[in-house]
Amino acid sequence: MEFTALLIVAYFALLAVALRKRQRKVNGPWLFLLRAFFPNWQFFHGLGPAARLRVRARSGTGQWSDWQLVYPRLPRQAAHLVHNPAVNLALSQQNLVEHLATDVHDLAEQADIRDCVSYQLVTRLARDAVQGGRWGDTPLVPQPDWSVPEAFQFEVRLLRLGQSGDEQLLQSPVMPLSP
Amino acid sequence: MTLELPQAIRAFEILLGWSLLVQSAEYLQLHAIDRVSQWRIQRAEVPHARVRQALDWIYQPIPYHGMLGLRALLALALMLGLAGLGSALLLFVMALLLLLRWRGAFNGGSDFMTLVGLTGLLLAHAIARFTSPDTAWHVALWYVTVHSLSSYFVSGWVKLMRPEWRSGQALTVFLDHGVYGPLPEHSIFRSPRLALLCSWGFTLWEGLFPLALLDVRLAALLCATAVAFHFMVFWFFGLNRFFWAWLSTFPAILYCASLGML
Numbered sequence A: 001m002e003f004t005a006l007l008i009v010a011y012f013a014l015l016a017v018a019l020r021k022r023q024r025k026v027n028g029p030w031l032f033l034l035r036a037f038f039p040n041w042q043f044f045h046g047l048g049p050a051a052r053l054r055v056r057a058r059s060g061t062g063q064w065s066d067w068q069l070v071y072p073r074l075p076r077q078a079a080h081l082v083h084n085p086a087v088n089l090a091l092s093q094q095n096l097v098e099h100l101a102t103d104v105h106d107l108a109e110q111a112d113i114r115d116c117v118s119y120q121l122v123t124r125l126a127r128d129a130v131q132g133g134r135w136g137d138t139p140l141v142p143q144p145d146w147s148v149p150e151a152f153q154f155e156v157r158l159l160r161l162g163q164s165g166d167e168q169l170l171q172s173p174v175m176p177l178s179p
Numbered sequence B: 001m002t003l004e005l006p007q008a009i010r011a012f013e014i015l016l017g018w019s020l021l022v023q024s025a026e027y028l029q030l031h032a033i034d035r036v037s038q039w040r041i042q043r044a045e046v047p048h049a050r051v052r053q054a055l056d057w058i059y060q061p062i063p064y065h066g067m068l069g070l071r072a073l074l075a076l077a078l079m080l081g082l083a084g085l086g087s088a089l090l091l092f093v094m095a096l097l098l099l100l101r102w103r104g105a106f107n108g109g110s111d112f113m114t115l116v117g118l119t120g121l122l123l124a125h126a127i128a129r130f131t132s133p134d135t136a137w138h139v140a141l142w143y144v145t146v147h148s149l150s151s152y153f154v155s156g157w158v159k160l161m162r163p164e165w166r167s168g169q170a171l172t173v174f175l176d177h178g179v180y181g182p183l184p185e186h187s188i189f190r191s192p193r194l195a196l197l198c199s200w201g202f203t204l205w206e207g208l209f210p211l212a213l214l215d216v217r218l219a220a221l222l223c224a225t226a227v228a229f230h231f232m233v234f235w236f237f238g239l240n241r242f243f244w245a246w247l248s249t250f251p252a253i254l255y256c257a258s259l260g261m262l
Helices: A003-020 A029-033 A085-106 A117-130 B005-033 B039-045 B049-058 B061-079 B085-101 B109-127 B133-160 B169-176 B192-207 B209-214 B216-237 B240-247 B250-258
Strands: A049-059 A068-070 A149-160 A166-171
Touching: A003 B133, A003 B209, A029 B039, A049 A085, A049 A117, A068 A117, A085 A117, A085 A149, A085 A166, A085 B005, A085 B240, A117 A149, A117 B039, B005 B061, B005 B109, B005 B133, B005 B240, B005 B250, B039 B049, B049 B061, B049 B085, B061 B085, B085 B109, B109 B133, B109 B240, B133 B192, B133 B209, B133 B250, B169 B192, B192 B209, B192 B216, B209 B216, B209 B250, B216 B240, B216 B250
Parallel strands: none
Antiparallel strands: A049 A068, A049 A149, A149 A166
């Protein structure tokens, strides 16, 4: 076996050993923005808690709607294989909700989650959902039970995939909708 | 059966170019449908004021769309075999700018694998300045191969270590939460036996993917399985960019397997 071949075998053996060890989390703004240079390739690896966004709206009469889930569910088309902007946008916005959940978890004492970019962007997502926003032709909230909302609120809940029940991670204050 | 270097380079360039073209067309359309991301908010995550100011200009609509248009043109040039060091460098820099625009990733793993492909392309053209183009491409294709094989290997072995994958439960749950989901009530993937079989099949196939380097025929079989796998991932989860990003690495794997080093 050549030296290069030995190196390849050693590399994958080392990778296998490293995967068994607990990995240290390294944080930093540049590391976050340039994390593509350090891919971990761990896709769909386990049934951990999954963040879900829910919104509700208040009408002019002061009545609140029920909480409505904002989660990407779009109709499949074979052509999406070559052009799929709406689905990819929807998935990136669901990732945003997951990032907010991580930010809440990692929030330093005395820090305010409202200062986080993820919080501000999820606020925009929730506002868009209440105002009839769409992923392509699909509404963010499929069957809204409000007509002319004047204020909204959102919450992030942690769902244990494969199990029943969830828990609230974050609830926003009530925010007015500009006319 | 072998894949010679010139054919591997051409196939790599065509597939990577196509992958970039698909992404660029989608990015161009996002402007009209995205009402959430806003650079004015996101810029706060960039730590350096000077970088922030430079990015403020780049992400204005006209320069940003100009960049995406140029990216699409360079992707076409790459497919036609007309991309040199300058094009490779520009494509790499634009990939970084897109990562920063989308908070590090727009589409997760596909962005990461696209960056691997573009780094390989840049390596090939940069190293060729100092040595023969064949040696440079040899290094670049090995770089892409190691990353691609690592992605399957890691993905397989982390599944092997998780009880929910070993029992088959994870597969049905993930499929139920897919963007095109949930699974129909009587879907065959709700069958615990089939879910168990598929889970073990995917786990072993991914974990053993590095064995592709043993023989080019085995590599071709593993890559063909990968095409079917990535198509299923697209079919259930909508991840079309993953399909093209990983496909673009297969010429590199087949070339390295053709060398018969193991």
